[in-house]
Amino acid sequence: MFSKNYGPSTGYGGNRTYSCYSSGDVDSALGFEDFLYTDDTSGTDEDLDLFVLFGNLRGNVVGLRYYTGVVNNNEMVALQREPNNPYDKNAVKVNNVNGDQVGHIKKELAAPLAYIIDNKLARVEGIVPYGAKNAFTMPIQMSFWGKEENKQAVLDRLKMHGFKMAPPLKGSELGFGSNLLSGRAGPSYSAPGHTAVQMTTEQLKSEFDKLFEDLKEDDKTREIQGPEVIGTQLLPHQKQALAWMILRENNKELPPFWEERNNFFYNTLTNFAEKERPENVLGGILADDMGLGKTLTTIALILANFHNGKPLPVEKIRCDQFYKVFGATSVKNEGDLPVKDHNCNLESSTSSGKSETVQAQLSSFYPERTKAKKPKYSERSDSEESEEWLPQETRSTSSIQLAKRDDSEEGPRTTLIICPLSVLSNWIDQLEQHISPDVHLNLYVYYGPDRSKDPELLSRQDIVLTTYNILASDYGSRGDSPLHKLKWLRVVLDEGHTIRNPNALQTKAALNLEAQRRWILTGTPIQNSLKDLWSLLSFLKLKPFADREWWHRTIQRPVTMGDQAGLRRLQSLIKNITLRRTKMSKIKGKPVLELPERKVFIQHVVLTEEERQIYQAVKNEGKLAISRYFSEGTVLAHYADVLGVLLRLRQLCCHPHLCTNTSSFSGTGVNNTPEELREKLVNKMKLVLSSGSDEECAVCLDSLTFPVITHCAHVFCKPCICEVIQSEQPNAKCPLCRNELRLEHLVECPLEESDFESVKKSDQEWIPSSKINALMHALIQLRKENPAVKCLIVSQFTTFLSLIETPLRESGFVFTRLDGSMPQKKRVEAIQCFQSSQAGSPTIMLLSLKAGGVGLNLTAASRVFLMDPAWNPAAEDQCFDRCHRLGQKQAVVITKFVVKNSVEENMLSIQNKKRKLAAGAFATKKPTASEVKQTKINEIKTLIDL
DNA sequence: ACCGCCGGGTGCC
DNA sequence: ACCGCCGGGTGCC
Structure with a gap:
């Protein structure tokens, strides 16, 4: 009954109603509400921002004597449909703030209200203006809120039943009692589709x-x-x-x-x-x-x-008691094992790496006694969803039952x-x-x-x-x-x-x-x-x-x-x-x-003649294709292709070898086998995901979780798009391009191992690039000035990081590396190694832009070289904060390499726009799907110089 | 009176 | 509910 998965057929993500039952009561049954109340007010929140006040209407609440809910004069009440009422399928309950029922809306009025509410033409809110002490009925002042386009339907329906709504009073848009208002809000019905002010x-x-x-x-x-x-x-x-x-x-x-x-x-x-x-x-x-x-x-x-x-x-533990207490009271083992045996014992039943974790965990509270290593974790896949990497011993034996408490x-x-x-x-x-x-x-x-x-x-x-x-x-x-x-x-x-x-x-x-x-x-x-x-x-x-x-x-x-x-x-x-x-x-x-200063420099890089030629060739080809999409009006339908072009250009700014996937326009795919189609889609999705574009799901506008790609090559969160499909049955359309959407056509992203292939290709002979030259020049210069200074070299392309390894070795730099494909254990090692101040410890860390969470602490570094601009400036800032944070003692100098006359320069101007947008972080209006689209289109134009 | 009027019974949806 | 509505009792002046 509670079974729940992300599969297409469940009501995943069913929104709960804006109801009046208090959430605590209903939700206390695990997940119940998801199944009971899938018919919700939907048209979820984003619409609410577009709601305007249609007007007000006075009505009556009846049946007060049958219910316990009481109200005060001027108290807000909630209206809730009660479609299963045996006496009237139009019944509308009136509840107080606590969710206690006060009464019902009189049936004549309930009839149009039920229609309006059920068809989501308006949300109806009530206030009981007076008569709170009445025994049988009381008045209710209702305000109707909805999308402008539904206003007439609401008026008509009320009229049909003989009710006439009073137009909103000037300044009462907020429905909050006009005396509280400044009156600066203008009339709401003059601006279709948008909130008044x-x-x-x-x-x-x-x-x-x-x-x-x-x-x-x-x-x-x-x-x-x-x-x-x-x-x-x-x-x-x-x-x-x-x-x-x-x-x-x-x-x-x-x-x-x-x-x-x-x-x-x-x-x-x-x-x-x-x-x-x-x-x-x-x-x-x-x-x-x-x-x-x-x-x-x-x-x-x-x-x-x-x-x-x-x-x-x-x-407080006395030292001499430590081991004894430890073994004897371990939750898992009743035996009187000293900690070491304990570990060995556990190790026998599990795979490697786990006992180490145990020790680290246990000793983490007794660092001196046990010469604790920092906690280390066994191999894990990179996915955040993965739950396999923490060995069970960590969980069970880290709980040590030894403290005697005052019971x-x-x-x-x-x-x-x-x-x-x-x-x-x-x-x-x-x-x-x-x-x-x-x-x-x-x-x-x-x-x-x-x-x-x-x-x-x-x-x-x-x-x-x-x-x-x-x-x-x-x-x-x-x-x-x-x-x-x-x-x-x-x-x-x-x-x-x-x-x-x-x-x-x-x-x-x-x-x-x-x-x-x-x-x-x-x-x-x-x-x-x-x-x-x-x-x-x-x-x-x-x-x-x-x-x-x-x-x-x-x-x-x-x-x-x-x-x-x-x-x-x-x-x-x-x-x-x-x-x-x-x-x-x-x-x-x-x-x-008291954080030390942080300075950001942009260093322009000029491509060599050879590099420029390749770049221009790819750019011309891409520009041609993209302008064709523009003239056909199919830019967003080819969004993945566009991203692909941009990705290749960005790669070429870094190093010609990054751009291995040469032109691969999907064409219209007339005679593809399903297998080929599927493969193409998967490739596209990988492209979108790996391009570092920080793609958001157009449904939830959040970053992608559980990405799937549609046949029209748009990527969404699986739960989001499944919900769309379900709610628009039987003819669901893609939210981005309105193409047919079928559950069975969704293609999931196979588990990641994406970089590995390209790494293999680095067998080809190593060549330098303008950017690498610029970097190496700066690094060597820096080493001359101060051999101890530590640097982060950051790129979105792990392959690029690999390419940088070669000249680093040649020039005798000691470096370490941290990227998303590394198992947790190696990451921790890399971080510790880099953070160490010992002589001979690495002075350079190759870091992929998004590796590690916010907690990542790399304060040993005081220089950052950002090899390629990110789509999202916030991602860059976050990355800089990994060394510019508590514990940083030196001024932090950041160098951003940007190739002259390239997509990278255009990315900077988009970054600036985004920064400005982010400055208004309190913008309450979610951009609509079409606004998101338009923004994307404009971005594409900027990026490819159209 | 196939009405009006009276007054008691009654009362959400 | 100090209402409205219902339906039974009743019936010139």
Whole structure:
């Protein structure tokens, strides 16, 4: 019944309704809502931004005496269809903010409403203006919101039943009570297809930045010493964060927008009141910039604030007892084995590399005693989805049961930390680094196929560490997720913006965790739009925002439409639950982080005559083809081909040998066998994926997960496109080109091993290139000046990195390498090796642009050579931040090589545009599919000089 | 009176 | 519901 997969036939990603049932109740059954409520308001969020107010209508709520839900005058209510009502299939329920039913809409009105709601012609929102004390019926003021194009249909349908809607009052667009409004919003119906008033992105951005300008507040500037079991001295801003987090976890205040009024608790946004005290979240969002030490601060919190503000009772270990205790109390082995035997014992039953991990894990808390190596991981495939690389011993034996606790402590004791796989090892590292060696902590890494499903075992830990993928797959596919059976002391979502998509399984899984305290760590609480906040708030369980309708009505829509009062509400909400410092933030006049300077230089490279000839030849051919697509109007249908042309040009800017796949235009493919077609599609997809174009799925506008390619050669996330196909049955069309879309025609991307082939081809005789010459010149010059300086050489093309190896060797450079195709174990080795300050350690690291997650720390380097520009400037910045971060002692100099008169120069101008766009990160309007298309087309024109 | 009027019973969807 | 609506009782002035 709970079976769930990404296959085409399930209702994957079914959006939940904007209903009034409280999410907590329904969702508590694992994943149930996906199956029960697939008929949703669909037309999902992106449309909501285009909604305008059609008008208002007064009606009646009847049957009050049959229901328990009560309302106040001016309280917002939700309307919910009840199609299975035995007396009237048109029934429309009226619920209060809590989701309790108040009554029904009178049947005469319910009839047109049902039609309007069911056909998604409008969303109907209600406010009970007065008559809250009535016993039998009460009035309801309804506002109708929808897409401009549906307005007439709504008016007509109401008219058909004898109702006439009052046009929106000037200034009442927000449906929020006109007295609250500035009145600056114009009439909404004059601008078809768009919201009436959009603040410019600049306005929104600057407004949004103000949300976080709050360091003057007392409770966020107080410092507190870290717990003594933290071996590391906390920085001032970390002490502030710790103090603030402890305050939040012990806070007894009402949540934002709640007041106590004569023995009732009153929500000032919705005018809802109830007897029961609404719970405030014992937690919040730590939104510090990357590199400010969110992980360390959180570790300090775990140790410093257990129950009642007391520190976590940890056992200090005496050295002579260490081994004994270790073996005797291991969870897995009841035997009295010393740690070494223990490892050997386990090793016998598993493949190589695993015992090493065990030792590292165990010893990670006792570095001195056991001469710990840093945690090392066995071979793994590169995929983030892969769960096979962490050996089971890591998970089972890292849990060591030796601390005797005061059992009088009531309640859960375990902190659950969920993070992306890429930072899992960072957590382990940091726990190792920062917790005093004589302190014992029970840590269980809940990961891998043999993770224990025993809630008891988990509940005995101090910390359980797992990944979003595990969380989601446990939640989605089985009924036996121990993570969801337990009530946790604390749940921490690291890189918490991971759950910003409310339809993603991992989001649902996270929302269904039970915890006393909840934390979100993220450097970017809002990535694209205000909508990103909703899942986070929902996770924090702040009443009444867990239900999207109330979030949307009270905050999102007012803010999106430029309402000042809405913005103030958002601001006070954010201030209340968020602590954010940027790298630029200051404490007592001093920067939070004193990072050395960072300079970026662009070094132009001129191609040799020979290189230029090849480049021009390929460019002319490509330009010809692309302009033909333009004249045919089929550019986007040939998008993969276009990317292919651009890719080849970019490769040629680096080195002629990179461009091995010579012209391969697919033509129209008249007489292809299915096998050939399939192969072509797969090749195209690989091209798209490997071109570093940072392709996004046109459905979710997020980066591609589980990419599949359609027969029309467009790439989407499999779950996204499956949903499209299902909802448009039986004649689904490609969202990008409207070509026929068939489930059975989707081609999946075979598992990656992409680079390997091209690496083999490097058998051909090595030749230099202009760029390599420029690089080598700079490197040798640098070595003369300072032989110890360390450099990162970054490229999107791993083959290029391989080509660079040759001259590096010839010139006697010691180098290491880090790219996505390397097993985790080798990566860790490469990083450690490079970071080492020992004489003879590598001075150069060859780094693929996207290798490693945000946690990657390469502060040993103070020079970066970016060999080729990336599509997305943010990817470059992220890469630079790997050495320009906490711990960097020297000024960082970045050199970007850009070939004169080439696609690379054009890429720079697109980068600049994107940077400007990103500056308006608070743009609330998601670009429409056609806008995305147009942007792409324009980009292509710029890139190929058309 | 195949009406009007009266007053009791009754009440969401 | 201090309403509306229903349907039974009733019937000149």
